[in-house]
Amino acid sequence: MFSKIEVNGDGAAPLYNFLKTDHPDEDGNSDIVWNFAKFLVGRDGTVLKRYAPTVTPEEIAAELASFL
Numbered sequence: 001m002f003s004k005i006e007v008n009g010d011g012a013a014p015l016y017n018f019l020k021t022d023h024p025d026e027d028g029n030s031d032i033v034w035n036f037a038k039f040l041v042g043r044d045g046t047v048l049k050r051y052a053p054t055v056t057p058e059e060i061a062a063e064l065a066s067f068l
Helices: 014-020 057-067
Strands: 038-041 047-051
Touching (some): 014 047, 038 057
Antiparallel strands (some): 038 047
């Protein structure tokens, strides 16, 4: 649980492959290029949106109502 894992490339952990599938960043890149990239996941497990590392939790909170 606390070991280092890969988030990009052939050795990427399945969780990150799942999160990145069909959700590239604003530049069209699927790789996670910097820490603190954020993903909003719905109750049913689908990835709803990907956020850049610079997006604050407060900015995400402002959008949450549109996903409920």
